[in-house]
Amino acid sequence: MLKILPRITGVVLVLAAPAAFGQTPAAPLAFEVASIKPSPPLDPTRIASGQPIHAGMKIDAARVDIGNFSVTALILKAYDVKLYQISGPDWVTSMGAQMNAQRFDILAKMPEGTTKEQVPEMLRTLLAERFKLAVHRDTKEHAVYALVVGKGGPKLKESEPDPIAPAVSADGGPAPPPSTGSNQVTVNATGKGAEVSDGQGGKQRMSMSPDGKSMHLENSKVSMAQFADMITPFVDRPVVDMTELKGNYRVALDISMEEVMAIARKAGMAVPGMGGGGDAGRAPAEAASDPSGSSIFATVQQLGLKLEARKAPITQIVIDHVEKMPTEN
Numbered sequence: 001m002l003k004i005l006p007r008i009t010g011v012v013l014v015l016a017a018p019a020a021f022g023q024t025p026a027a028p029l030a031f032e033v034a035s036i037k038p039s040p041p042l043d044p045t046r047i048a049s050g051q052p053i054h055a056g057m058k059i060d061a062a063r064v065d066i067g068n069f070s071v072t073a074l075i076l077k078a079y080d081v082k083l084y085q086i087s088g089p090d091w092v093t094s095m096g097a098q099m100n101a102q103r104f105d106i107l108a109k110m111p112e113g114t115t116k117e118q119v120p121e122m123l124r125t126l127l128a129e130r131f132k133l134a135v136h137r138d139t140k141e142h143a144v145y146a147l148v149v150g151k152g153g154p155k156l157k158e159s160e161p162d163p164i165a166p167a168v169s170a171d172g173g174p175a176p177p178p179s180t181g182s183n184q185v186t187v188n189a190t191g192k193g194a195e196v197s198d199g200q201g202g203k204q205r206m207s208m209s210p211d212g213k214s215m216h217l218e219n220s221k222v223s224m225a226q227f228a229d230m231i232t233p234f235v236d237r238p239v240v241d242m243t244e245l246k247g248n249y250r251v252a253l254d255i256s257m258e259e260v261m262a263i264a265r266k267a268g269m270a271v272p273g274m275g276g277g278g279d280a281g282r283a284p285a286e287a288a289s290d291p292s293g294s295s296i297f298a299t300v301q302q303l304g305l306k307l308e309a310r311k312a313p314i315t316q317i318v319i320d321h322v323e324k325m326p327t328e329n
Contacts (some may be wrong), residue, residue: 017307029118030125031064034108039068059116064108071131071322078123079135079317082229083239084142085294088319102324110132130235130326135317142296142314145235145307146242147228147300155304159221159248215260217253227251233263234296240312243305256295 042053054067058076072092075290076083083095091097126134147260196204205218222230227249228239234255299305 026051028125028128029110029111029114029121030129032111034126034130035329036130037105039103042068054234059119062110063111063115064106064110064119064122065091066104066106066108068103069105069106070098070118071089071127071324072098072101073324074104074123074127075133075319076132078137079121079128080120080159080234082238084232085314086317086319088322091324092319092322103325113137131323132327133322134320135174136320138316138318139313140316141311143237143311144312144314145239146310146312147231147239148242148302148308149245150306152306154243154245155302156245156251161251171200201290209254210307213257215255215257217255219251221248222251226242231296231300234259235307237309238314239307253299255299256294259295274295 018204036224039054042055047053053097056067057069058065066074072083072086075081075086075092079086086093092099099189108126110119114122194206195205203220204209205216208214209216217230219227223240223241224243224245228241230251231253232239269271297307
């Protein structure tokens with residue numbers, strides 16, 4: 001029996017080999033067709049007059065319309081990560097470099113039967129084919145601030161619910177599925193501040209205090225994960241949402257102008273009286289020598305929330321190769 005067993009095993013392997021080697025890995029999910037063009041410069045006159053600008057991503061049925069995205073923004077969207085979670089060339093990972101980065105408009109068609117949840121996978125294929133992106137993943141312990149609920153509970157106001165989409169169209173037939181996202185951003189500037197609308201129901205208002213020493217920010221529709229992203233640039237480490245609060249909320253922040261100017265300088269903007277430009281690098285900028293003294297900490301506490309210093313495993317997308325410009329359409 002022991003002599004026969006190796007022969008039987010050999011026969012099985014021979015028979016199985018064609019099937020094993022004949023199997024080819026499934027092709028990555030991709031757009032049927034995609035056009036990539038450099039975005040035109042944003043028109044300051046159009047922005048100042050409150051006219052919409054083409055920026056963001058909108059999914060409407062089988063059509064994906066992306067406006068004014070840098071290579072970095074495409075990577076963040078495709079892999080669902082934040083800027084501090086990618087490492088690679090400075091022109092990709094540097095916050096300062098994003099100020100003057102080449103941006104692109106993309107119009108793509110999704111294959112029949114696919115859903116909006118599969119768009120990130122299609123973007124990853126697009127980046128690999130057109131920008132020659134190659135990456136690998138890594139996980140590292142990272143110093144973070146955990147956004148948690150304070151002892152007295154949250155002091156947040158929920159946003160107004162989204163309007164219910166009609167079940168039928170104007171002609172009496174079934175209504176088409178609602179579009180997802182928006183690529184129409186409007187900015188309405190006044191003498192006292194500005195209001196930015198992303199076309200998805202959320203509006204952010206910015207205004208200066210009468211003495212000019214602080215900036216007041218109000219957002220009418222923001223999740224706790226988005227709120228964590230909002231305050232990350234103003235502290236010295238990433239903020240991670242651990243509140244377990246669902247839904248969208250109205251939030252308001254008061255930020256000292258010293259912190260606003262420091263962040264602008266770290267992002268590479270020329271700020272009068274603060275020397276040359278700088279860079280926030282691959283991690284959030286250090287907003288104050290003593291982060292716990294930042295005005296953000298006090299504002300967060302007023303919302304019934306708290307920032308706690310912790311260590312947490314953070315997934316990293318390591319860029320092995322990427323091109324600045326795509327291959328031709």
